[in-house]
Amino acid sequence: MTIRExxxxxxxxxxxxxxxxxxxxxxxxxxxxxxxxxIKELNYRPNRWAKSLATGKGYTIAYIVPDIxxxxxxxxxxxxxxxxxxxxxxxxxxxxNFDSPTRRRxxxxxxxxxxxxxxxxxxxGRESLTEITRLQDAAIPVVTALAPSxxxxxxxxxxxxxxxxxxxxxxxxxxxxxxxxxVGVRQSTTSKERYRGYSxxxxxxxxxxxxxxxxxxWDDGYQAAQQLTKNGALFDGVFAAxxxxxxxxxxxxxxxxRDVPEDVQIMGFDNTYAQWSGQGFASMSIPAFEIGVKxxxxxxxxxxxxxxxGMQELFMASLAVPRVRPSLNPNLNLNLKE
Amino acid sequence: MTIRExxxxxxxxxxxxxxxxxxxxxxxxxxxxxxxxxIKELNYRPNRWAKSLATGKGYTIAYIVPDIxxxxxxxxxxxxxxxxxxxxxxxxxxxxNFDSPTRRRxxxxxxxxxxxxxxxxxxxGRESLTEITRLQDAAIPVVTALAPSxxxxxxxxxxxxxxxxxxxxxxxxxxxxxxxxxVGVRQSTTSKERYRGYSxxxxxxxxxxxxxxxxxxWDDGYQAAQQLTKNGALFDGVFAAxxxxxxxxxxxxxxxxRDVPEDVQIMGFDNTYAQWSGQGFASMSIPAFEIGVKxxxxxxxxxxxxxxxGMQELFMASLAVPRVRPSLNPNLNLNLKE
DNA sequence: GGACTGCAGCTAACCGGTTAGCCAGGAAAT
DNA sequence: ATTTCCTGGCTAACCGGTTAGCTGCAGTCC
Numbered sequence: 001m002t003i004r005e006x007x008x009x010x011x012x013x014x015x016x017x018x019x020x021x022x023x024x025x026x027x028x029x030x031x032x033x034x035x036x037x038x039i040k041e042l043n044y045r046p047n048r049w050a051k052s053l054a055t056g057k058g059y060t061i062a063y064i065v066p067d068i069x070x071x072x073x074x075x076x077x078x079x080x081x082x083x084x085x086x087x088x089x090x091x092x093x094x095x096x097n098f099d100s101p102t103r104r105r106x107x108x109x110x111x112x113x114x115x116x117x118x119x120x121x122x123x124x125g126r127e128s129l130t131e132i133t134r135l136q137d138a139a140i141p142v143v144t145a146l147a148p149s150x151x152x153x154x155x156x157x158x159x160x161x162x163x164x165x166x167x168x169x170x171x172x173x174x175x176x177x178x179x180x181x182x183v184g185v186r187q188s189t190t191s192k193e194r195y196r197g198y199s200x201x202x203x204x205x206x207x208x209x210x211x212x213x214x215x216x217x218w219d220d221g222y223q224a225a226q227q228l229t230k231n232g233a234l235f236d237g238v239f240a241a242x243x244x245x246x247x248x249x250x251x252x253x254x255x256x257x258r259d260v261p262e263d264v265q266i267m268g269f270d271n272t273y274a275q276w277s278g279q280g281f282a283s284m285s286i287p288a289f290e291i292g293v294k295x296x297x298x299x300x301x302x303x304x305x306x307x308x309x310g311m312q313e314l315f316m317a318s319l320a321v322p323r324v325r326p327s328l329n330p331n332l333n334l335n336l337k338e
Numbered sequence: 339m340t341i342r343e344x345x346x347x348x349x350x351x352x353x354x355x356x357x358x359x360x361x362x363x364x365x366x367x368x369x370x371x372x373x374x375x376x377i378k379e380l381n382y383r384p385n386r387w388a389k390s391l392a393t394g395k396g397y398t399i400a401y402i403v404p405d406i407x408x409x410x411x412x413x414x415x416x417x418x419x420x421x422x423x424x425x426x427x428x429x430x431x432x433x434x435n436f437d438s439p440t441r442r443r444x445x446x447x448x449x450x451x452x453x454x455x456x457x458x459x460x461x462x463g464r465e466s467l468t469e470i471t472r473l474q475d476a477a478i479p480v481v482t483a484l485a486p487s488x489x490x491x492x493x494x495x496x497x498x499x500x501x502x503x504x505x506x507x508x509x510x511x512x513x514x515x516x517x518x519x520x521v522g523v524r525q526s527t528t529s530k531e532r533y534r535g536y537s538x539x540x541x542x543x544x545x546x547x548x549x550x551x552x553x554x555x556w557d558d559g560y561q562a563a564q565q566l567t568k569n570g571a572l573f574d575g576v577f578a579a580x581x582x583x584x585x586x587x588x589x590x591x592x593x594x595x596r597d598v599p600e601d602v603q604i605m606g607f608d609n610t611y612a613q614w615s616g617q618g619f620a621s622m623s624i625p626a627f628e629i630g631v632k633x634x635x636x637x638x639x640x641x642x643x644x645x646x647x648g649m650q651e652l653f654m655a656s657l658a659v660p661r662v663r664p665s666l667n668p669n670l671n672l673n674l675k676e
Numbered sequence: 677g678g679a680c681t682g683c684a685g686c687t688a689a690c691c692g693g694t695t696a697g698c699c700a701g702g703a704a705a706t
Numbered sequence: 707a708t709t710t711c712c713t714g715g716c717t718a719a720c721c722g723g724t725t726a727g728c729t730g731c732a733g734t735c736c
Contacts, residue, residue: 002691002692002693003693003694004692012715013715013716014692014693014716015694015695015715015716015717016714016715016716018695019715022694025695025714025715026713026714027715028714028715031714031715045449046450047391047452047691047692047693048450048451048452049387049390049391049396049452049691049692050391050691050692050694050721051692051693051694052387052693052721053387053388053391053691053693053694053722054692054693054694054720054721055721056721058387060430067416068406068412068415068419069409069412069413071407071409071412074406074409074412075407077406077431077433078433081406081431081433085443090430090447090451091430092398092428092429092430092431093415093419093429095416095419097416102423109428111383112383112384112385113386114385114386114387218614244614247614247615250616251616254616273611273614273615276582276585276611276615277614277615277617278585278588278589278592279615279616279617340722340723341722341723341724342722350686351685351686351687352686352687352722352723352724353685353686353725356723356724356725357685360724363685364683364684365685369684369685384722384723385721385722385723386723387721387722387723388691388721388722388724389722389723389724390691390723391690391691391692391693391721391723391724392690392691392722392723392724392725393691393723393724394691
């Protein structure tokens with residue numbers, strides 16, 4: 001079913017049909033009606049490929065993400081998706097599994113698909129930077145989301161991990177914790193920032209006590225807690241760089257006979273589990289959906305406007321207090337709904 | 339940068355360049371070399387749109403999913419993604435947020451994008467069936483994944499919720515539970531199947547005790563448990579239709595002073611939280627990644643082979659015992675790694 | 677030597693849209 | 707009455723690939 005068949009059926013020219021479809025030229029009501037009629041009768045749908053080829057616009061953006069399985073990232077995806085669809089763009093998903101060759105292949109691909117823009121999420125090592133540069137060299141707009149880096153002239157939306165972490169630690173302080181420890185991930189930029197916030201906030205308050213794992217996992221949290229206790233550290237509060245690590249920490253502490261939250265209070269980060277785990281620990285909620293929305297909006301700004309200086313947007317995480325017995329403490333429950 | 343420029347640069351015809359790129363015709367080594375040289379020098383990349391227009395193949399599949407944020411669905415996505423990429427297909431993501439109009443718009447869209455195939459996940463109500471039919475009418479292959487329905491002549495991959503649930507309940511029985519209750523979701527087909535398994539297994543064992551919520555949420559789990567206790571039901575085991583509901587149940591029971599797992603043993607389903615929550619409850623692990631892989635494979639089978647009868651694939655969930663203290667019980671820990 | 681065969685490589689049409697530029701015919705101006 | 711202007715609608719070229727079918731040359735056979 002092509003536009004020419006529709007034209008023939010309606011007794012008009014292809015230009016007229018095209019004008020009706022795109023509503024970008026005046027067409028008399030009579031012809032317009034005929035054309036619409038013909039389209040309906042033939043159940044015609046314009047061919048996206050032909051349109052893209054002719055106009056040079058693909059109405060597609062790509063989202064490059066290390067792991068779609070990560071709840072934070074899938075919420076970002078949702079945000080991007082929403083904005084894109086509103087503008088009639090489709091989003092193609094590129095989940096790289098933290099693998100550089102895969103990431104490289106995706107970029108090759110994006111290049112030949114003539115995608116209109118890319119949102120990029122993930123660790124921002126040297127090689128990711130190369131990929132981003134390749135995209136930009138091909139004049140494809142890129143916005144990074146949650147991908148901290150030193151490159152400042154890039155459109156990006158970030159989370160203020162440092163400041164958010166100060167809020168987290170401040171909450172522990174306000175909850176009567178005297179000695180607060182930090183559990184993080186050695187090589188992670190994100191974890192480093194969260195440590196910074198911890199360090200800032202703890203400075204004139206108590207000595208630093210820190211333990212690291214290699215990755216944001218339950219096991220690494222468990223092991224880090226093991227280290228802390230093994231070193232005979234005294235603490236009544238732990239700030240962990242992620243919820244899943246916090247759960248590892250809690251498991252370890254309980255094994256050592258320390259009650260949570262009675263003996264030790266725990267603070268997580270990202271609020272992926274805290275709210276639901278029933279372990280009574282607080283966390284920092286990352287506005288991931290909003291971050292996705294913002295990133296997509298910035299991307300579309302870039303796509304339409306030609307030259308705007310490197311935009312930047314900073315989000316804060318918000319405190320999520322553990323769910324409590326709804327009946328006993330109804331007022332605390334108000335804004336904790338997912 | 340077009341194929342014609344490359345041809346000119348290399349001093350050959352466009353047909354030759356095309357043949358080299360697609361490696362589908364014999365070309366002398368000399369010319370092949372010249373062409374590859376030219377491609378490299380000009381940094382040429384074939385245009386996907388033109389290719390698709392000419393060949394009628396888009397190398398794209400779509401994944402329609404109610405909510406990408408659901409961990410099970412995002413794992414399915416990952417599986418699909420992997421298979422598709424291997425075959426040089428891209429996958430465009432359509433997260434409908436359980437909204438029919440949105441779903442409808444996606445299908446319109448898929449139709450005009452001439453996508454090669456669709457994987458469909460989600461509740462399988464009447465309207466989703468309409469959408470699927472629309473796709474099939476346009477000769478677009480569809481495979482449903484985790485979308486139970488009465489339509490049997492459709493390619494689909496399913497989870498055997500009933501049989502898996504029997505395994506779940508059997509585990510509770512083997513753990514010395516005498517009276518096992520079920521907590522489910524009233525309108526859900528999935529929940530209904532899980533109830534069936536429960537019912538099968540409990541038949542000659544103990545009386546049925548059942549409570550329902552309206553959705554798979556923490557609150558609904560909590561409320562259902564409330565009901566159970568209010569009705570004065572006696573139970574020492576609860577099988578919940580999902581982990582998040584199980585967590586709601588646990589919270590409620592603890593408020594009533596019942597210890598988990600000492601007084602009451604809990605069984606979840608989907609293993610999204612059980613493993614990590616530290617609440618010591620078991621769950622049934624859904625092989626979501628594998629389901630995604632299988633669905634994609636079936637879709638590609640359909641795309642290449644013209645006529646194969648309605649294929650069907652049934653997966654089972656597997657028992658995931660709660661994580662225990664690694665040091666104390668190392669052997670149980672073996673196959674529980676994520 | 678001429679006819680025939682095989683095949684590397686070329687030309688040009690085609691996929692299905694968009695759109696610059698042209699044309700026809702009615703209205704307004706002279 | 708003629709010229710000019712305006713504009714709705716049309717024709718045809720173009721986007722950048724693929725590919726059917728042709729060309730011309732070298733080798734083979736009678």
